[in-house]
Amino acid sequence: MQRVEREIQRLIKEIDYDEVTRLFNMLSGGKRLRAKLILKIAPDEKDAPLLAAIVELIHAASLLHDDVIDEALTRRGVASVNATDGSKIAVMLGDVLYSKAYSELVGFNKDIAQCVASSVTSLSCGEMQDVEMAKEFNEDEDKYLKMLYLKTATLIESAAYSSALLAGKDAPSYGIYGKNLGLSFQIIDDILDITSDSATLGKPAMHDFVEGKCTLPYIHLYKELNKEDKQRLKDLHAKTIDASETLWIKEKMREHKSIERSYELAQKLSDEAMLCVKDDIELIEILKTMIKRSY
Amino acid sequence: MQRVEREIQRLIKEIDYDEVTRLFNMLSGGKRLRAKLILKIAPDEKDAPLLAAIVELIHAASLLHDDVIDEALTRRGVASVNATDGSKIAVMLGDVLYSKAYSELVGFNKDIAQCVASSVTSLSCGEMQDVEMAKEFNEDEDKYLKMLYLKTATLIESAAYSSALLAGKDAPSYGIYGKNLGLSFQIIDDILDITSDSATLGKPAMHDFVEGKCTLPYIHLYKELNKEDKQRLKDLHAKTIDASETLWIKEKMREHKSIERSYELAQKLSDEAMLCVKDDIELIEILKTMIKRSY
Numbered sequence: 106m107q108r109v110e111r112e113i114q115r116l117i118k119e120i121d122y123d124e125v126t127r128l129f130n131m132l133s134g135g136k137r138l139r140a141k142l143i144l145k146i147a148p149d150e151k152d153a154p155l156l157a158a159i160v161e162l163i164h165a166a167s168l169l170h171d172d173v174i175d176e177a178l179t180r181r182g183v184a185s186v187n188a189t190d191g192s193k194i195a196v197m198l199g200d201v202l203y204s205k206a207y208s209e210l211v212g213f214n215k216d217i218a219q220c221v222a223s224s225v226t227s228l229s230c231g232e233m234q235d236v237e238m239a240k241e242f243n244e245d246e247d248k249y250l251k252m253l254y255l256k257t258a259t260l261i262e263s264a265a266y267s268s269a270l271l272a273g274k275d276a277p278s279y280g281i282y283g284k285n286l287g288l289s290f291q292i293i294d295d296i297l298d299i300t301s302d303s304a305t306l307g308k309p310a311m312h313d314f315v316e317g318k319c320t321l322p323y324i325h326l327y328k329e330l331n332k333e334d335k336q337r338l339k340d341l342h343a344k345t346i347d348a349s350e351t352l353w354i355k356e357k358m359r360e361h362k363s364i365e366r367s368y369e370l371a372q373k374l375s376d377e378a379m380l381c382v383k384d385d386i387e388l389i390e391i392l393k394t395m396i397k398r399s400y
Numbered sequence: 401m402q403r404v405e406r407e408i409q410r411l412i413k414e415i416d417y418d419e420v421t422r423l424f425n426m427l428s429g430g431k432r433l434r435a436k437l438i439l440k441i442a443p444d445e446k447d448a449p450l451l452a453a454i455v456e457l458i459h460a461a462s463l464l465h466d467d468v469i470d471e472a473l474t475r476r477g478v479a480s481v482n483a484t485d486g487s488k489i490a491v492m493l494g495d496v497l498y499s500k501a502y503s504e505l506v507g508f509n510k511d512i513a514q515c516v517a518s519s520v521t522s523l524s525c526g527e528m529q530d531v532e533m534a535k536e537f538n539e540d541e542d543k544y545l546k547m548l549y550l551k552t553a554t555l556i557e558s559a560a561y562s563s564a565l566l567a568g569k570d571a572p573s574y575g576i577y578g579k580n581l582g583l584s585f586q587i588i589d590d591i592l593d594i595t596s597d598s599a600t601l602g603k604p605a606m607h608d609f610v611e612g613k614c615t616l617p618y619i620h621l622y623k624e625l626n627k628e629d630k631q632r633l634k635d636l637h638a639k640t641i642d643a644s645e646t647l648w649i650k651e652k653m654r655e656h657k658s659i660e661r662s663y664e665l666a667q668k669l670s671d672e673a674m675l676c677v678k679d680d681i682e683l684i685e686i687l688k689t690m691i692k693r694s695y
Contacts, residue, residue: 122525124532170495174488193469196491197528200465200498204520207502211513218506225499230417233492237419 109140112158120205128190128198132165133181138391139164139264142286145387146265146279147272155209156271160221160264162206167228167260169199174236175316217267224263231255239317242342244327249319250288258287278381282388285378289371290395295320296367297398299358311351317343321367322358329361371396404435407453415500423485423493427460428476433686434459434559437581440682441560441574442567450504451566455516455559457501462523462555464494469531470611512562519558526550534612537637539622544614545583553582573676577683580673584666585690590615591662592693594653606646612638616662617653624656666691 117129140157147153171177172185173192179185187195203225210218234252243249265283269276298313299322313320319327319342327338334357341350358364375396382388412424435452442448466472467480468487474480482490498520505513529547538544560578564571593608594617608615614622614637622633629652636645653659670691677683 120521120525122528124528125525167495170491173491192487193531194528196465196468197524197531199495200462200524201521201528203495203498204517204524207505208514208517208521210502211506211510211517215506219503222499222503222506226415226496226503229492229495229499230415230420233417233419233489233496236488236492 106137106140106144108154109137109144109157109161110134112154113161116158116162116205116209120201122201125198125201128186128194129165129202131183131189132186133183134161135164135181137161139261142261142264142283142388142391143268145385145391146268146274150268150271152213153268153271156213156217156221156268157264159206159209160260162202163221163225164260166199166202166206167225167232169195169202171232173199174232213267214270217270220263220267220270224259227255227259231257231259235318238319239343241317242327242339243319244324246321246324249321249324253288253291254284257291258284261287261290282378282381285374285381286392286395289374289378289392292321292367292371292374293396293398296322296364296371299355300364311346311354314342314354315345321370322363325363325366326354326358326361329363330357401432401435401439403449404432404439404452404456405429407449408456411453411457411500411504415496417496420493420496423481423489424460424497426478426484427481428478429456430459430476432456434556437556437559437578437683437686438563440680440686441563441569445563445566447508448563448566451508451512451516451563452559454501454504455555455562457497458516458520459555461494461497461501462520462527464490464497466527468494469527508562509565512565515558515562515565519554522550522554526552526554530613533614534638536612537622537634538614539619541616541619544616544619548583548586549579552586553579556582556585577673577676580669580676581687581690584669584673584687587616587662587666587669588691588693591617591659591666594650595659606641606649609637609649610640616665617658620658620661621649621653621656624658625652 117126120126137157139160143153143157143160147156168180169186172180173187173195176187177185178188185195186198207222210221213221231252231254235256238248238252262280262283265286266276266280269279295313298320299311301310303310309315314323323338327335330338338354338357341354346354375392378392379389412421415421432452434455438448438452438455442451463475464481467475468482468490471482472480473483480490481493502517505516508516526547526549530551533543533547557575557578560581561571561575564574590608593615594606596605598605604610609618618633622630625633633649633652636649641649670687673687674684
């Protein structure tokens, strides 16, 4: 991973604008999940660290724009760029990182470059759908999962697919692995927003629903409720909810096993992913750790 | 140009998201200056319309983000996307168009793809510098021109350079043509913000200075003023100014020939551009029309 960090620093330095370097170095790098995947899938390819650095720049850019859109004040425990330097600078810094990533991407073969570039189109469409869908209560599970795929899973899918291409491995299998890893990761995230306390999350619990996001457990719950309770749940959507309302939702979810059902889907997607890379212990380990995480 | 419009529509359709199609079709296409340049420089290349479509998508994306940054309510006489659908949607629509453009760009040879992609990095850095520089009065002409080059001229430069590459022409000469065309276009724009009335401009006159932008005539004027008047000009920077203050600035500019000096630089850049493409009557005609425009 040191090679990836060195490549990232080299690319940022090449942009040759002190303000970009300063702002970028204030960002938390996060887990570098996408970079780790690429190095694990193509460990012996000399261009793998550069590909990993490109994908991490794209991920960083998407988070910058995501924070502008969500008006988020913190990201990974540090103040977001839109909080410290304003949303204008956050939009432009994102554009700088995206374009630098693309400039480097064109050095790769066309299949790799196109796969990564088009995943950003999906990602941005997913983000738009997320904003649109938060405007009203959504009970359509397929629609929700499609948005989740676009918004969260396509970049992980393309990281896995493109690094498999680079290493001459079976790209479609690795692509499914990446897709399912991304989807189940996000479903677990959505569950934790409901089951964790706010101290653990670093944000108020059930924040998704307050923000208008009907995640899988809410969609499941809605299906199971009687007509009157359906309306009650809808009425709480996208509003600040008090302790008794929070409790009601949680009790109803317990009664109808909404969390368990959502978890089962994450588990099923994760199992499918394991079958795609069944000889690769390290990739399976990533899945196992992810599905077990409790924060 | 019909071939370019068809390519643009094809790319938008390929994104396969109705909301994107709807929003994109609400945008005004503008003059399509960059696309016209590309078709004039590479008229016989079968990929020229696609390259032109890509560059126009990039330009549209940059304007979407520009409008978010400037909080502009109109663009080319129609309501901006951030005004009608909010800045979140405008940011994401920009990202969708950028990424679609890049996905297509990777099909071109590496020199062309890299030239266009890296011009977007310059463009975004220029936009960041513009925001930074508007925070205080800037009297540094070189710094201003460097920002202008990055923000306005690099994409026109890369359109000219890359289409010359495509046609097997002398790319560096066409690059200088594009750069100087972009710079002198913007200098004329900055002059018109001062000399035109608000009805012609469709926005309040001297809006740039009110927004904090010290364009060339203001930089020139500042150099010529005595100490007391220097302070007076600085005190007016980035504020709403009344009729008597507007008049004072215009009179001082007349006295010190600040508009003429700025116009001379635009003319000089335009002359240099003509020398670079001296056999190409159509490209020279574009320059002449541009330098003469009065609105």
